Amino acid sequence: MDFLRPASWEEALAAKAEHPTAVPIAGGTDVMVEINFDHRRPEYLLDLTRVGDLYEWEVGEDSVRLGASVPYTRIMENLRAELPGLALASHTVASPQIRNRGGVGGNLGTASPAGDAHPALLAAGAEVEAESVRGSRRIPIDAFYTGVKRNALAADELIRAVHINKADGPQQFSKVGTRNAMVIAVCAFGLALHPGTRTVRTGIGSAAPTPVRATVAEEFLGAALDEGGFWDSGRIIPPSVARQFAELCSAACNPIDDVRGTAGYRRHAVGVMARRTLMWTWESYRGTDRATEGAA
Amino acid sequence: MRTNGTPTQLTQGSRTRGGIGESTLRPDGTLKVTGEFAYSSDMWHEDMLWGQILRSPVAHAEIVSIDTSEALATPGVYAVLTYDDLPTEVKHYGLEIQDTPVLAHGKVRHHGEPVAVVAADHPETARRAAAKIRVEYRELPVITDEASATAPDAVLVHENRTDHHASHVSHPNIVHRQPIIRGDVEEARRRADVIVEGEYVFGMQDQAFLGPESGLAVPAEDGGVDLYVATQWLHADLRQIAPVLGLPEEKVRMTLSGVGGAFGGREDLSMQIHACLLALRTGKPVKIVYNRFESFFGHVHRHPAKLYYEHGATKDGKLTHLKARIVLDGGAYASSSPAVVGNAASLGAGPYVVDDVDIEAVALYTNNPPCGAMRGFGAVQACFAYEAQMDKLAAKLDMDPVEFRRLNAMSQGAVMPTGQVVDSPAPVAELLRRVKAMPLPPEQQWLTAGEDADVRQLPGGLSNTTHGEGVVRGIGYAVGIKNVGFSEGFDDYSTAKVRMEVVGGEPVATVHTAMAEVGQGGVTVHAQIARTELGVAQVTIRPADTQVGSAGSTSASRQTYVTGGAVKNACELVRERVLELGRRRFGTYHPAWATAELLLEGGKVVTDGGEVLADLVDVLGDEAVEVEEEWRHRPTEPFDLRTGQGFGHVQYSFAAHRAVVEVDTELGLVKVIELACAQDVGKALNPLSVVGQIQGGTTQGLGVAVMEEIVVDPRTAKVRNPSFTDYLIPTILDTPTIPVDVLELADDHAPYGLRGAGEAPTLSSTPAVLAAIRDATGLELNRTPVRPEHLTGT
Known part of the structure; x- marks a missing residue:
């Protein structure tokens, strides 16, 4: 196994172009586990820890450009206002030690349905900035996950950053695990209200072969809120609407039975989380400060 | 030593500090918290090789062939051993029944069973070489529960059993069966106003100790081997290892190395024999460290269980009877299943007075992972069931669950379903x-x-x-309710060697036992006992090894009782000799030497009235007093195989x-x-x-x-x-x-x-x-x- 250590982004792109099978490693949360378990033995490891640019973020007018290696701890500490859903998700990643190392780039690179960041990225509506020696492109998050642990990256591409719109309304994230910390998601749910566009976006983790949105549920809720004039009145959402939203979120799942939980439980739990996060975000939206984070 | 030998200062003796009853700090505590403690996996030896075990990917299969040629040809590989390479006729081991092959022979009986071992100059080389060993398996049907184990046409997990339980079980796939029968359940059932039944399932728990199985075997010039290992009972390991190696026990010198938790999971052998075989074969030190994945296959687990319970009670809340059947899944090898059965059966009624009892406990042979000792040892599974039953009974009688339990709680003098009288407090x-x-x-x-x-x-x-x-x-x-110590007539002794001498002008006690310190704090307690009994401030605890007699197992909640008892006993014998020495030297100077009850306190010989007779430094002079002695708790007896009656627990x-x-x-x-x-x-x-x-x-x-x-x-x-x-x-x-x-x-x-x-x-x-x-x-x-x-x- 060769260990490639580019000193700059350009060198990293060149190395990836030369060795398309090279596995990028930054925090090592996923890659090192796979190597230690002997699940994969890559020919080349492409160490990105010397590329300082990847550890930086910029807060722009409308969006945040989040470097691929910005550790979850930094997101929790510094981007809570701008990216509340992702900050809540970051809280649930593994242990403090791992949150100090791991970043969103790793979650995206692995593209496991259980990655904690995915539901928040889907709900917020992110774009992945991918780059190769051939050039740079932005991949909408909806088109990024292409299969179980597969993504839309070309073999010579690396993830440089993620662009996420700054929250224009409350966002929430919930994750079910069978212990109260340091647990891989049995299933997870992200919800973002977008009052600017009067839309709602969702993200579901660990309940389908890829992270998915509950688009039918989003459309149903969007229409219900619009037609009832809820965005303007700030009235309480009727339980029947919340219930149907929850059911549609459950229906968006395509889960499996595995050692962590049953398919039936996953569907059920996604529905409960959908209903609860809707209540929390809507309560925040109704609040005077129009907070960007549900009460958490 | 002063020339006239007369103590000059007859001041009040100071009580020895750091004795029993005090919360003295453990010597390993800070090291463990700061990450400096040396665990068995941290050991290193110049020129050492790394051992790797190849394990079965399937649970039950015949081994058609094993081809090690490609693995052996790998550069850096020093040895690849299979069953055929075992040096003596002893090719099996086991705590109670020697049914576990050192390396699989003709058949694998559970997922993860060791099939071959490799030694190489780098752990990764050893891993890759192990992966190159070609094993052809012909899969067999798997036995996974009582129904499949005892079906008329069931495949036998072990054929031709000759162990001492084989004759009294109803099927060869049952390891051991223990009934406990007392009174007349059928008759008592008629007195019951309410009856509750329940079927309970207890999942397979793992000890999940943090330090994986590991050790280092160093070949010695005399043809023997020095083994440094994390274990729970050095001498039980030794008894099983030496015959497989074909060495007398004195040529297998074992030393305890840093243990990262045990909870029963280190009672059975793991890498011990494999490391020794590789070291003796290659002539080089061999280290084996399991990774976490392998550790889950490297030790026994807690028996999963199915428990069927029926209790009756009168309307005023008194238990009438208990009928219970406890089925423990022992997995592919016996390990300590028979003793777990004895515990589950004899403690199956819980800490309650119930006169009419019919309990049956069995352990199965299956192709599931082997199960054996884990903290609570058979009593855990039973407690889960009988406590659920107590709540059900209380609910049915519309009583408070605590009040219902208190009505039926045993106390000192109660009779267990085994007929044993509980002869100490049972609050x-x-x-x-x-x-x-x-x-x-x-x-x-x-x-x-x-x-x-x-x-x-x-x-x-x-x-x-x-x-x-x-x-x-x-x-x-x-x-x-849990028993303490080894039961059913087991000769459950421990050995302690205690030495007292003057070092650097101070009296010092040295305690040497083979007790495995697995984190329970035994070494702390031994020092406290020595301070209390010998009145010294300084106590040295020698590393545990097989150069001293057996301390028994660090399990069954027994070490403070048994090895603590052995240390106390050896200290008392040392004290007697020290006092004899004092009498010889100073007896004529003070009448109290002959007449008073004498103690050792604060580095001095004092009377029970507190008068100081001599400094220990003066009494001992240049002499060292040393005692090595075995100590036993009172004996127990086996449970009757038909009725389960007997003084089984200490x-x-x-x-x-x-x-x-x-x-x-x-x-x-x-x-x-x-x-x-x-x-x-x-x-x-x-x-x-x-x-x-x-x-x-x-x-x-x-x-x-x-x-x-x-x-x-x-x-x-x-x-x-x-x-x-x-x-x-x-x-x-x-x-x-x-x-x-x-x-x-x-x-x-x-x-x-x-x-x-x-x-x-x-x-x-x-x-x-x-x-x-x-x-x-x-x-x-x-x-x-x-x-x-x-x-x-x-």
Whole structure:
């Protein structure tokens, strides 16, 4: 196994172009586990820890450009206002030690349905900035996950950053695990209200072969809120609407039975989380400060 | 030494500090917390090789062929051994029944069974070479439960059994069967006003110790081998290792190296023989360290169990009878299954007075992972069932569950279903009273001064699944009974060597035993005993090795009792000799040498009235006093194979818990808020250590209540979650406050009146949590661990 250590982004792109099978490693949360378990033995490891640019973020007018290696701890500490859903998700990643190392780039690179960041990225509506020696492109998050642990990256591409719109309304994230910390998601749910566009976006983790949105549920809720004039009145959402939203979120799942939980439980739990996060975000939206984070 | 020999200062003797009853600090504590403690996996030797084990990928198969040629040809590989390379006729080992092949012979019986071993100059080379060994398997049907094990055409897991249990079991796939029959259940049933029945399932728990199996074998010039290893009982290992190597025991010198937890999982051999075989074959030191994945296959687990219980009671709440059947899955090899059966059966009625009892416990041979010793040892599974039954009976009688238990609680003088009279304090009712009397934790602790909920206080924790929605509190109680020490007539002795001499102008005691310090704090206690008995400040604890006699196993809550007893006994013998020496030297100078009760305190010989007769430095002079002596607790006897009657246990230990839980009833997530415990320990030699044991045992019981389970595929008998990714153990956020109330009611049969403490809290913790979850949800919950699916019906 060769260990490639580019000193700059350009060198990293060149190395990836030369060795398309090279596995990028930054925090090592996923890659090192796979190597230690002997699940994969890559020919080349492409160490990105010397590329300082990847550890930086910029807060722009409308969006945040989040470097691929910005550790979850930094997101929790510094981007809570701008990216509340992702900050809540970051809280649930593994242990403090791992949150100090791991970043969103790793979650995206692995593209496991259980990655904690995915539901928040889907709900917020992110774009992945991918780059190769051939050039740079932005991949909408909806088109990024292409299969179980597969993504839309070309073999010579690396993830440089993620662009996420700054929250224009409350966002929430919930994750079910069978212990109260340091647990891989049995299933997870992200919800973002977008009052600017009067839309709602969702993200579901660990309940389908890829992270998915509950688009039918989003459309149903969007229409219900619009037609009832809820965005303007700030009235309480009727339980029947919340219930149907929850059911549609459950229906968006395509889960499996595995050692962590049953398919039936996953569907059920996604529905409960959908209903609860809707209540929390809507309560925040109704609040005077129009907070960007549900009460958490 | 002064020339005239007369003590010049007859001042008051100062009490020796750091003796028993004080919370002296453990010597390994700071090192472990700061990461400096050397564990067995940290050992290093110049020129050493790394051993790697090839394990079976299937649970039950004939081995058609093994081809090691490609592995052997790998550069850096020094040896590849299979069954055919074993040097002597002894090719099997086992704690009670020698049924476990050192390397698989013709057949594998469980997923992960060792098939071959490799030694190479780098661990990765060894791993890759092991992967190049070609083994052809012809798969056999798997035996996974009682029905498949005892079916008329069942494949026999072990053919041609000749062990001492083979003759009294009804099927060769049953390892051992122990009935306990007392009174007349049929007759007593007629007196019952209410009868409750239950069928309970206990999942497979793992010890999940943090330091994986590891050790270093160094070949010696005399043809022997020095083995440094983390284990629970050096001499039991030695007894099993030496014959396989074809060496006399004195040529296999074992030294305990740093142990990272045990909980029963190191009673059976793991890498010991393999490392020695490779070292002797290659002539080089060989180190073997399992990784976490391998560790899940490298030791036995707690027996999963199915338990069928029927209890009756009169309308005024008195138990009439108990009929129970306990089926333990022993997996592919016997390990300590027979003793686990004895415990489950003899303790199957719990700490209750019930005169008419019919209990049967069996352990099966299956193709599931081998199961054996784990903290609580058969008593844990039974406690889960009988405590659920107590709640059901109380509910049916419309009685308070604690009151119902207290009505039936045993006390000193009670007769066990084995006919054994409980001849020391058994404060069962008092323990229950105490946990019930403790103040309850405040409601809704997640509510904070601000508007936001503190999710850390809620089910789901930081995963942010509820801010109070769906959360219901529940409270549950449980109490348990555990035997202390090895039972059923086992010669359960320990050996201690104690030496006293003057070093650097100070009297110093040296304690040498073969006791495995696995984290329980035994070395701390030995130093305390030596200070108390010998009146010295300085005590040196020699490393545990096989150069001294056996200390028995660090299990069964027995080490403070038995090796502590041996150290106390050896100290007393040393003291007698020291006093003899004093009498010889100074007896003529003071009449008290001949007439008074003399003690050693504060480095001096004092009378029981406190008068100082001599400095120990002067008494000892240049002489060293040394004693090595075996010590035994009172003998026990086997249970009758037909009736289960017999004085089987040396001592009983009791703990009670009150669990307070909060359950998210919609998501099926549980937060244990508090687990209050009351336990009688006879005498707390080190109160801080005792509380640590109780809190640790309590947490291990919590683990198997809500998360810990090795999941075995019932179709293939393969383990599905052999890693800490999916075998979950409690984190600090899952661990509740654990208020502990320690009682000290002396057992007159035991040294200092102490009572083994390590296991009892592991028993009652689990059923208390389950009772609390039942209280919160109204669900029956006959299985542990409880999973979200069980709570949500999904």
